[in-house]
Amino acid sequence: MRLDVERVRKDFPILQQKSHGKPLVFLDSAASAQKPQAVIDAVSEFYSRSYANVHRGVYELSLRATEVLENARRKVASFIGGEERETIFVRNATEAINLVAHSWGRQNVSRGDEILITHMEHHANIVPWQLLCEEVGARLVVAPIDDRGQLDLHAFEALLSPRTRLAAVCHVSNTLGTVNPVAELARLTHACGARLLVDGAQAVPHQRVDVHGLDCDFYAFSGHKLYGPSGIGVLWGRAELLESMPPFLGGGDMILSVSFEQTLYKEIPYKFEAGTPDIAGAAGLAAAVDYLENLSLEAISRHEHDLLEYATARLASVPGLRILGSAVPKAAVISFVLAGVHPHDIGTILDQQGIAIRTGHHCTQPLMQRLGVPATARASFAIYNTREDADALVEAVETAREMFA
Amino acid sequence: MNPELRELYQSVILDHNKQPRNFGELPEANGRAEGHNPLCGDHLSVAVRIEEDRLLAIAFEGQGCAISTASASLMSEAVKGLPVSEVRGLFERFHKLVTSDPMQESASQGLGKLEVFSGVREFPIRVKCATLGWHTLQSALSDGDSVSTE
Numbered sequence: 001m002r003l004d005v006e007r008v009r010k011d012f013p014i015l016q017q018k019s020h021g022k023p024l025v026f027l028d029s030a031a032s033a034q035k036p037q038a039v040i041d042a043v044s045e046f047y048s049r050s051y052a053n054v055h056r057g058v059y060e061l062s063l064r065a066t067e068v069l070e071n072a073r074r075k076v077a078s079f080i081g082g083e084e085r086e087t088i089f090v091r092n093a094t095e096a097i098n099l100v101a102h103s104w105g106r107q108n109v110s111r112g113d114e115i116l117i118t119h120m121e122h123h124a125n126i127v128p129w130q131l132l133c134e135e136v137g138a139r140l141v142v143a144p145i146d147d148r149g150q151l152d153l154h155a156f157e158a159l160l161s162p163r164t165r166l167a168a169v170c171h172v173s174n175t176l177g178t179v180n181p182v183a184e185l186a187r188l189t190h191a192c193g194a195r196l197l198v199d200g201a202q203a204v205p206h207q208r209v210d211v212h213g214l215d216c217d218f219y220a221f222s223g224h225k226l227y228g229p230s231g232i233g234v235l236w237g238r239a240e241l242l243e244s245m246p247p248f249l250g251g252g253d254m255i256l257s258v259s260f261e262q263t264l265y266k267e268i269p270y271k272f273e274a275g276t277p278d279i280a281g282a283a284g285l286a287a288a289v290d291y292l293e294n295l296s297l298e299a300i301s302r303h304e305h306d307l308l309e310y311a312t313a314r315l316a317s318v319p320g321l322r323i324l325g326s327a328v329p330k331a332a333v334i335s336f337v338l339a340g341v342h343p344h345d346i347g348t349i350l351d352q353q354g355i356a357i358r359t360g361h362h363c364t365q366p367l368m369q370r371l372g373v374p375a376t377a378r379a380s381f382a383i384y385n386t387r388e389d390a391d392a393l394v395e396a397v398e399t400a401r402e403m404f405a
Numbered sequence: 406m407n408p409e410l411r412e413l414y415q416s417v418i419l420d421h422n423k424q425p426r427n428f429g430e431l432p433e434a435n436g437r438a439e440g441h442n443p444l445c446g447d448h449l450s451v452a453v454r455i456e457e458d459r460l461l462a463i464a465f466e467g468q469g470c471a472i473s474t475a476s477a478s479l480m481s482e483a484v485k486g487l488p489v490s491e492v493r494g495l496f497e498r499f500h501k502l503v504t505s506d507p508m509q510e511s512a513s514q515g516l517g518k519l520e521v522f523s524g525v526r527e528f529p530i531r532v533k534c535a536t537l538g539w540h541t542l543q544s545a546l547s548d549g550d551s552v553s554t555e
Contacts, residue, residue, distance in 0.1 A: 020407070325430060340423070342470035344445040345414075348528060351408050361446045368446065374468045375446035404422075405473070 001296050004302040006192050008295065009384050011036040013263060019188045022354030026298035030174055030202060030333050031358050033227045035284075040134030042287035043280045053276055063086055063253030065279055072211075072282035073269070076234055079289045080219065086242060088235045088269040089277050094124040094279055096235035097168070098271060100197055101128035103245040104218075108195075109165045111137035115192075116167040118143045118151055119370050120178060123363040125168050125199045138165070145370065149176035149325035157159055157188050164194040171203035171214075175362040175378065176325030177308075177333030179203070186215040195241070201225055206304055206331050206395040208297040217309065227289035232281030233363075235272070242268040249274040300383055304332035307381040311390035318397055324371055332381035335362075336399065341404045343377040346397065350377075353396040413523035414471065414532070416440075421475035426482055431464035440541030442533050447473050451541040457487050460546075465538060472522075477538030479518055486532050489546055496539045502526075503535045 009015055014034050017024055022328040026034060046068055052061035054069050070084075077087040090096045105128075109115065117127045119142055133140045141164070143156040151169075160167070168187045172179050182198055189196040193234075203209055204221045211219045216236045224230040237245075247254060247265055251274035256264040265271045292300065311334055315321055320339035338346060345358035358378045361368045368374060379393055423515025434452035441448050453460055463481045465546040480499075484492050493515075502516060525535045 342445075342468075342474075344447070344470035344531075344534065345472070348413070349410060350530065352407055360444060365446075374448065403410075404419060 001299045003295060003383065005303065005326040005384065005386055008036075010054075011038065011291075012046045012384050013037060013040070015223070015384055019354040019356070020352050025392045027132055027379040027381065027385065027389060027393060028356045028358045029055045029205070029382035030225070030378065030383075031098075032102065032224045032230065033205060033382055035227055035229070036288070036291050038291050039228055039284045039287045043284040046280050046283040051280070054082075054279055055270075057284075066288075068283050069277065072286035075286045075289045076123075077236075079293070080204070080220075080236055080306070081212050081232075081237045084234055085237065085268050086239050088237070088272045089282060090232035090233045090235050090272075091231055091278070092222040092224070093220045094128075094233075095201055096218075096233055097124055097197065097199060098128045099235055099248040100218050100237070100388070101132045101275040103248045103272075104195075104241065105120050105129075105132040105166070106136065107244075107246060108136050109133075109136050111210075112137040112163060113165045114141050114161065114163045115139070116141045116143060116156070116189075117165050118156070118169050118180070119145045119148065119175060120151070120173040120364065120367050121168070121170055121349065122174050122199065122201070123365070125170060125197075128364070129168060139163075142366075145178075145367075148327050149173065149178045150327040151178070151180055151185075153181070153184070153188075156185065160188060160192045160194065163299070164189075164192055166199040167193045170199040170201075171209070172200075172206070172331045172333075173325070173327075173364075173367075174202045174333065175335050175367055175376070176327065176330040177335075178325060178327035179207075179329045179331055182216060186217075190215070199216075202331060204280070204302075205292075207301050209296075217241060221289065223285040226285070226288050227291065228285035229281040232278045232285050234285075239268065247271050247274070251275045253277075253297060255327065303383065304381050304385075306392060307385055308332040308334070308389065310387050311379065311381065311393065314390055314394045316402065317398070318394065320401060321397065324373070324376055333378065334380070335376040335378045337373055338401060341400050343375045346377045346400050346403070349400040349403065350396045353392065353399070354397050355392055357393070409524070409527050413528060415524065417479075417518065417519045418471060418475040419520045421478040422471035425465075425474050425478040427464045427478065427485070429464050429466060430501075433462065434464070436545045438541050438544035440537050440544070442469070442473065442537050444533065445470060447534065447537055449477055449538060449541060451538065451545045452476070452549065453542070453545050455489060455546070457539055460484055460487050460492060461463055463542070469537065472525065472534040473537045476522060476535045478542075479521070480538045480542065483517070483519055484542065492542065494545060495541065496536075499539060501537060503532050504529075530532050 195217040223232040249309040428446040431452035447469035
């Protein structure tokens with residue numbers, strides 16, 4: 001099946017507008033993806049017809065809202081090959097990782113233990129572990145990457161030790177596009193008795209993810225990068241781990257009974273969902289999952305890979321332009337620098353041509369230091385991008401180069 | 406290229422970006438500060454030599470976009486030799502220039518070469534770039550250590 005991009009583009013109302021008088025070329029989906037009409041409608045319909053609080057009321061609307069939430073959980077769980085009770089709704093990938101750091105981390109990591117991350121992690125997969133390490137007196141260990149932006153597997157294996165309690169790695173690097181061999185990392189990590197958490201925020205929109213095939217222990221992602229609403233995310237965890245973990249946030253909806261002497265918690269996943277959840281966000285996320293399944297994840301991967309190869313070849317022909325990250329395999333994310341032109345200036349010049357890219361450190365400051373650059377320009381491609389978008393990008397980069405020549 | 410861009414990246418700015426003036430170390434400095442713009446990763450340090458309340462020498466170093474580099478460069482030329490008390494007033498007028506309504510020109514008149522930054526007001530996100538050097542200079546004058554424009 002081939003992706004019919006022209007049809008896809010019609011599904012995204014935001015793409016129909018102009019920016020600075022030019023057709024909008026949106027190349028920042030790695031930061032957050034735009035929303036198809038189906039997602040917007042699902043949220044709006046839910047508020048228009050089925051809204052009430054969940055898991056409480058005996059009246060029809062509340063039951064319907066509960067059904068919307070649980071139906072979304074079912075869809076999302078099957079989307080990643082997990083079970084419903086292993087699928088926890090959170091705000092975003094950041095919150096999912098913080099949940100594990102607080103709950104599992106405080107229970108399982110103590111003085112002298114180690115947590116292994118990689119040099120390409122997003123701040124969201126660094127800072128929660130730093131906080132945990134500071135609190136319990138554990139050590140944060142960083143696995144190096146090579147100049148192509150690929151994880152050094154031998155070093156990763158060598159840094160795993162009996163002291164390692166957890167390895168936390170991104171599935172796909174948000175800055176370099178590097179796709180990490182998660183199944184292999186799971187094998188190595190489990191072989192030394194540690195657990196593996198995967199930050200999948202950049203992976204789920206682009207390729208089929210199967211948490212059991214990957215054999216990881218936790219998998220975190222955001223809804224907003226998956227063409228869903230902002231404000232909802234997912235933590236998937238192995239049932240036996242989630243069951244043994246203490247709650248993260250306390251409050252309503254996560255309890256069986258409360259007295260001032262003792263509180264009994266609900267079963268998973270509800271134990272980890274205190275307070276009224278983002279029900280409308282869940283409705284939108286379910287619609288996003290349906291939308292992507294209809295397009296076929298395989299067709300999406302092929303389409304984006306074609307754009308990656310095309311844009312990489314075209315950008316490489318610009319004099320003075322250097323692409324950072326040439327891992328194999330690689331997702332459709334291209335970070336680059338241009339001799340004599342700061343990324344921030346590139347961003348402003350491209351914006352004036354209606355082209356939205358991200359510039360800066362991409363919440364990966366340690367990676368920027370490793371690459372020896374203060375910042376990069378980053379173009380990321382999604383289901384609604386075309387070769388014409390890549391052409392517009394290259395042309396605008398040429399303009400920037402000529403301006404600063 | 407559209408007129409707003411041409412206004413932002415005037416030839417003076419492009420020239421100062423390529424060949425920043427007073428760029429480098431200042432061994433005789435008696436005031437220093439570091440400035441960061443976390444949004445874009447810009448980082449610069451400003452060193453000053455003050456004698457009898459006069460800014461005798463100034464130098465800056467670091468990495469930044471064209472706007473922040475050229476602004477620090479033109480700033481260094483504009484403030485060299487000024488009484489310290491006048492630097493703050495100059496910064497206030499410069500700040501007005503890059504943020505204010507173009508209809509109210511009066512505030513920014515008489516800024517000389519610094520007026521090339523008037524195009525920045527069309528790009529609010531870039532105001533922090535244009536003022537990073539100035540904020541850092543202020544900190545250096547009060548011998549602070551680090552400022553951030555976020």
